[in-house]
Amino acid sequence: MSESTLIRKALAVVRPVFRLDLRDGIHGVSHWSRVWFHGRRIAATMQVNPSLVAWFAYLHDSQRHNDGRDPLHGHRAADFAARLRRERVIVELSGSEFEHLCEAMRLHSDGHTESEPAIRACWDADRLDLYRVGIRPLPRLLCTDAARHPLTIRQACRLASGLRRAGD
Numbered sequence: 001m002s003e004s005t006l007i008r009k010a011l012a013v014v015r016p017v018f019r020l021d022l023r024d025g026i027h028g029v030s031h032w033s034r035v036w037f038h039g040r041r042i043a044a045t046m047q048v049n050p051s052l053v054a055w056f057a058y059l060h061d062s063q064r065h066n067d068g069r070d071p072l073h074g075h076r077a078a079d080f081a082a083r084l085r086r087e088r089v090i091v092e093l094s095g096s097e098f099e100h101l102c103e104a105m106r107l108h109s110d111g112h113t114e115s116e117p118a119i120r121a122c123w124d125a126d127r128l129d130l131y132r133v134g135i136r137p138l139p140r141l142l143c144t145d146a147a148r149h150p151l152t153i154r155q156a157c158r159l160a161s162g163l164r165r166a167g168d
């Protein structure tokens with residue numbers, strides 16, 4: 001399955017259940033697409049299956065109840081993924097990759113920096129988009145070499161802000 005087909009499939013299952021502002025929200029589809037952009041690049045440097053970071057990008061915030069404090073949203077996202085796995089929607093991942101996906105989602109907002117490469121790739125893909133809410137990602141709070149690179153952070157800030165030189 002091509003990556004674009006996977007993304008279309010993910011959007012088709014997430015869109016009907018998403019409770020917040022899909023188009024303009026800080027946890028909506030533009031955030032998911034940037035997380036996927038970052039995650040794909042990080043995954044390529046770490047021999048991580050890009051399908052894993054694609055599912056993370058489009059699922060990890062899909063079960064939020066609000067755009068603020070919602071500490072269980074990652075757990076709900078993992079539960080949702082388990083349902084999609086049972087229904088044979090998520091078929092691109094091995095058993096261990098699927099476990100990594102769920103673990104990455106459960107813990108993604110807890111600030112951890114140590115775990116399996118696939119999980120760290122997912123966390124950093126999300127953290128690189130923090131500038132959309134005015135937070136510049138700090139290298140010491142990232143957990144992959146690819147994401148910590150100054151050019152990566154600068155580009156991510158620029159992408160998140162939509163301003164050409166905002167990350168400089």
Ligand SMILES: [Fe+2]
Binds near residue numbers: 027031035060061126
């Ligand atoms: Fe996120």
